[in-house]
Amino acid sequence: MVRVAVAGGSGQVSREVIDVLIESKKHSLTILSRKEAPTTAIVPEINWQIVDYNDKEGLVEALQGIHTLLSFVQILSDPDQKSQKNLIDAAISAGVKRFAPSEYGSKGTVDMAWWHGKEKIREYLKEVNVKGNILEYTLFQPGLFLDYLAFPYKTAKHVDPLQSVFDFENRRAIVVDGHEDAIMTLTTVADLATVVARAVDYDGRWPTTGGIRGNRLTFSQILEIGRRVRGHSFTIDKVIVEDLEAGNLKTSWSLEAVHRAVSEDQASALLKMVSIGILLSSSKGAWDSSDELNQLFPDYKFTPIEEFLAKAWEGKL
Missing domain, CATH: 3.40.50.720 (NAD(P)-binding Rossmann-like Domain)
Structure with a gap:
């Protein structure tokens, strides 16, 4: 102790x-x-x-x-x-x-x-x-909390649901053109x-x-799991690096749910910044977590993404 x-x-x-x-x-x-x-x-x-x-x-x-x-x-x-x-x-x-x-x-x-x-x-x-x-x-x-892919449903006791560029509810996603194999760690x-x-x-x-590497997948693999779990292919909005670096997010939809720590007057600008930031950073390897603690605790069994999401979306339209 x-x-x-x-x-x-x-x-x-x-x-x-x-x-x-x-x-x-x-x-x-x-x-x-x-x-x-x-x-x-x-x-x-x-x-x-x-x-x-x-x-x-x-x-x-x-x-x-x-x-x-x-x-x-x-x-x-x-x-x-x-x-x-x-x-x-x-x-x-x-x-x-x-x-x-x-x-x-x-x-x-x-x-x-x-x-x-x-x-x-x-x-x-x-x-x-x-x-x-x-x-x-x-x-x-x-990496990114896997729970966020269950938005708007709450899957943790205390952590609130948050939107991400993977919108499982509406079967849509935002992907950087040419970086479909960018890695995301989801735990x-x-x-x-x-x-x-x-x-x-x-x-x-x-x-x-x-x-801590719960699940390590490419954007394409996440979307394929989404297709299986949600029973339908996702609509993909493709954006280009040059637009993102210029601060432009040319998509048909945008994030709306903001963390409670953010004030209302900051919300819109921050949500756009978060979307652009996650997309750009993922294309540069920022979300490819290492696995030091997986190695430290090799007996620990992490929750598989498809099992988790199938349970989270079971029976939901």
């Missing part, structure tokens, strides 16, 4: 991980949050602490005795990533052994400006460790949470990159 702290513990992905950690009954759990504890019952094993990420001394105090720190701090709301940098500094001062920054997505961030904050933290972690292994860390990278939210919990249990040293 080790003491685990979860920063940003009221977020959707963090709550999925917290549930698995609680269920394992292996660790003492502290939730760090800017918010008050929820009014719903909190299990006795959880210690809820309200923190100010600008207060380094307060963070050091909150992290005393913590072995592993998992960060789910919101990237979008902190362009300079001061919160996570302060968290890293405090973790080092408090003697925390292991840290996982707020990742939980693609391997690369090329053409995805909304995730460039991840690069700042990756560089910062390299800087603090330049003179030795000051803080052990890993980057949990499961269920449940598999991510279980693997993160296993990594917390793991006694050995974490790999710096924690690639």
Whole structure:
């Protein structure tokens, strides 16, 4: 048993991980949050602490005795990533052994400006460790949540459905012309949470990159699975790289459902940016996650994409 702290513990992905950690009954759990504890019952094993990420001394105090720190701090709301940098500094001062920054997505961030904050933290972690292994860390990278291909249906306990360029509901997709073989890694939210919990249990040293490869497929393979699962071929909107790089998305449809962390006035521009970014970045290998944690836990059986989607879409028009 080790003491685990979860920063940003009221977020959707963090709550999925917290549930698995609680269920394992292996660790003492502290939730760090800017918010008050929820009014719903909190299990006795959880210690809820309200923190100010600008207060380094307060963070050091909150992290005393913590072995592993998992960060789910919101990237979008902190362009300079001061919160996570302060968290890293405090973790080092408090003697925390292991840290996982707020990742939980693609391997690369090329053409995805909304995730460039991840690069700042990756560089910062390299800087603090330049003179030795000051803080052990890993980057949990499961690719795109497979659950999003079930939109608008919810398939995870806490993570809300989100649209993607693969619209299984309306049997349509957006593909970059000439890049139909671009790779996407798709991992269920449940598999991510279980693997993160296993990594917390793991006694050995974490790999710096924690690639999690639930399913690795090309765009064409995903669409073929879509045809089988949904019983009809998908309508494909093909876009060209030059248009995307110019900021133009020439399609017959667009994303409409935005993450709850995004304000309404930002939603339209961000949805267009996300579509363009995912399409461009996928053509450059950003979503082809590595498999370090698959190798670390070779006995773990990931949820196959076709099995998951067949269940999610069974009986739905």
